[in-house]
Amino acid sequence: MARHVPSGSMIVLGTQLAQMIPFAAGHELIRQGKRDLTLVGPASDILFDQMIGAGCVWRVMASCIGNLRGGVGYCYRRAVVRQIPQRLDTVDYTNLTMALALHAAAMGVPFMPTYSTFGSDLGAKNGNLREFPSPVNEDKLIAVRALRPDVAIVHVQRADISGNAHLWGSLGVAVDAVRAARSAIVIAEEIVAPEVIASDPNRTLIPEFLVAAVVHEPFGAHPSPVQGYYGRDHAFFTQYHEQSRELDDFEQWLQRWVLRVPGRAEYMKQLGDCRVAELAVREHAYSAPADFGY
Amino acid sequence: MGRAEREYGITVSPLPAGTAASKEYSLTELMVIAGAREIADGEMVFVGMRLPLLAYAVAKRTHAPNAIGLYDNGIIRMTASAEPLHTVGDPANVGGATLCGQTIDVMGYLQQGRVQVGFLGGAEVDRFGNVNTMWGSRGGEAHRLPGSGGGCDIACLAQRSVVMIPHQRDRFRESVGHVTSPGYGSGNGWREAHRLPARTGPSAIISDLGIMRFGSDGEAFLASIHPGVQVEQVLAATGWTLRVADALLDTSAPSGAELEAVRAVDPDRLWTR
Numbered sequence: 001m002a003r004h005v006p007s008g009s010m011i012v013l014g015t016q017l018a019q020m021i022p023f024a025a026g027h028e029l030i031r032q033g034k035r036d037l038t039l040v041g042p043a044s045d046i047l048f049d050q051m052i053g054a055g056c057v058w059r060v061m062a063s064c065i066g067n068l069r070g071g072v073g074y075c076y077r078r079a080v081v082r083q084i085p086q087r088l089d090t091v092d093y094t095n096l097t098m099a100l101a102l103h104a105a106a107m108g109v110p111f112m113p114t115y116s117t118f119g120s121d122l123g124a125k126n127g128n129l130r131e132f133p134s135p136v137n138e139d140k141l142i143a144v145r146a147l148r149p150d151v152a153i154v155h156v157q158r159a160d161i162s163g164n165a166h167l168w169g170s171l172g173v174a175v176d177a178v179r180a181a182r183s184a185i186v187i188a189e190e191i192v193a194p195e196v197i198a199s200d201p202n203r204t205l206i207p208e209f210l211v212a213a214v215v216h217e218p219f220g221a222h223p224s225p226v227q228g229y230y231g232r233d234h235a236f237f238t239q240y241h242e243q244s245r246e247l248d249d250f251e252q253w254l255q256r257w258v259l260r261v262p263g264r265a266e267y268m269k270q271l272g273d274c275r276v277a278e279l280a281v282r283e284h285a286y287s288a289p290a291d292f293g294y
Numbered sequence: 295m296g297r298a299e300r301e302y303g304i305t306v307s308p309l310p311a312g313t314a315a316s317k318e319y320s321l322t323e324l325m326v327i328a329g330a331r332e333i334a335d336g337e338m339v340f341v342g343m344r345l346p347l348l349a350y351a352v353a354k355r356t357h358a359p360n361a362i363g364l365y366d367n368g369i370i371r372m373t374a375s376a377e378p379l380h381t382v383g384d385p386a387n388v389g390g391a392t393l394c395g396q397t398i399d400v401m402g403y404l405q406q407g408r409v410q411v412g413f414l415g416g417a418e419v420d421r422f423g424n425v426n427t428m429w430g431s432r433g434g435e436a437h438r439l440p441g442s443g444g445g446c447d448i449a450c451l452a453q454r455s456v457v458m459i460p461h462q463r464d465r466f467r468e469s470v471g472h473v474t475s476p477g478y479g480s481g482n483g484w485r486e487a488h489r490l491p492a493r494t495g496p497s498a499i500i501s502d503l504g505i506m507r508f509g510s511d512g513e514a515f516l517a518s519i520h521p522g523v524q525v526e527q528v529l530a531a532t533g534w535t536l537r538v539a540d541a542l543l544d545t546s547a548p549s550g551a552e553l554e555a556v557r558a559v560d561p562d563r564l565w566t567r
Contacts, residue, residue, distance in 0.1 A: 017366060090438075096447040231385055
């Protein structure tokens with residue numbers, strides 16, 4: 001984080017929507033005192049809220065900002081309405097237009113067209129959505145400007161030390177995000193031998209040449225789930241929702257779970273073996289092997 | 295006060311006093327079931343969060359076992375998930391899925407016009423079915439809401455969008471403060487004038503008091519009223535003069551199978567107390 005994510009960066013994270021949100025990375029950015037970040041992503045559940053509450057963020061570009069089950073991010077709301085802890089700029093997208101903004105950058109073109117957002121007030125404030133006449137028929141379309149973040153932070157199940165990564169489950173916008181960004185940081189539950197990754201090239205969704213750094217961080221996505229590794233900690237989300245409603249409570253929460261915790265290992269110890277055991281995979285479900293032989 | 299209200303500030307209309315219905319099922323359960331009934335078997339459905347998630351799960355377990363579910367994160371399911379879901383990213387939604395792709399894939403199906411039904415939750419809805427999930431107000435103070443998510447995409451592109459929302463005067467407004475997800479705008483012809491694809495638009499607003507549908511002029515009217523609810527109650531809870539169908543229907547009470555399904559998909563009764 002120190003080397004690749006300076007203050008002022010535009011970071012895309014939370015690319016798999018409700019799964020594999022890189023909480024450990026986000027918490028480390030908070031501890032390092034990053035400022036003036038632009039956060040990009042479709043929906044990052046409570047991670048965006050935490051980073052906003054910690055004063056790291058000056059702009060959010062997203063389609064949904066809040067506690068997915070609770071409905072509202074209190075830190076986010078305080079920032080937008082009362083400028084606490086500081087003023088926050090928001091650029092509102094929809095899930096489709098966010099996906100297209102990253103896809104355009106991944107495809108190396110200045111925009112991607114869509115019919116979505118016509119008639120919505122969302123387009124009025126988002127200058128990255130512009131109406132234009134189709135050059136091939138009579139339609140009018142919306143051009144979604146390409147978005148090129150500085151860094152993509154993506155949590156995956158496994159990667160080799162060069163950064164080739166397998167990820168599975170909810171994919172969201174991860175594949176386009178790593179191509180759209182200038183560089184990617186891959187955070188893996190497991191680092192495996194290169195032969196393991198090479199054995200299933202259809203599952204290698206992130207190639208090493210896009211990756212600036214690989215981090216081995218088991219439980220790096222808690223409280224969000226990682227398919228095959230651990231479940232969603234519903235109680236943790238609910239507790240965060242309760243404890244972020246009032247500013248004082250949020251500040252205490254931040255001390256307890258981020259600022260006074262040196263890293264993810266200590267965080268998991270604080271969570272306790274009991275909770276960790278509850279989240280463990282109850283029944284493994286391995287895929288059928290794919291024979292790449294010839 | 296139910297857990298949903300305490301924890302998340304969601305308020306649902308109180309049950310009418312002395313309703314026989316309250317002894318067997320809650321109006322929120324009926325709301326979910328009514329949402330499920332909007333899905334015909336075999337249809338492709340864009341499934342949202344919370345109440346829409348439940349409505350789809352109920353439909354799959356009852357009259358629409360062949361419905362196809364698309365989720366914002368790229369998941370496609372032909373079978374119901376084995377467990378109740380809190381979010382679309384729950385591991386139980388991935389396990390047994392038909393296909394786990396990307397957001398852009400399911401959005402492509404939506405934009406191609408393949409999706410017959412899309413669900414929208416919302417903070418506010420107005421007389422033309424426009425939905426606001428951007429700016430709310432409580433006690434005169436404006437506050438930010440989560441934003442569109444996939445709601446605007448569904449409202450623009452699904453053949454029939456269905457809004458599910460508790461029926462309260464401060465949620466059913468004459469005009470929403472922010473048109474996050476467009477309905478019929480200001481009336482008939484608006485969608486066409488704003489270049490929205492043909493054969494898209496809201497088909498119903500489902501609340502815990504009744505079901506509203508849309509006339510050819512794009513304005514909502516009360517089409518069906520839930521058991522035990524009085525028309526006056528619905529009108530009082532609506533922030534404009536809600537038209538009432540000449541042939542007002544009674545929403546059918548839940549069947550045994552429907553009630554069993556809704557209780558199976560929300561066993562903690564977080565949303566359907």
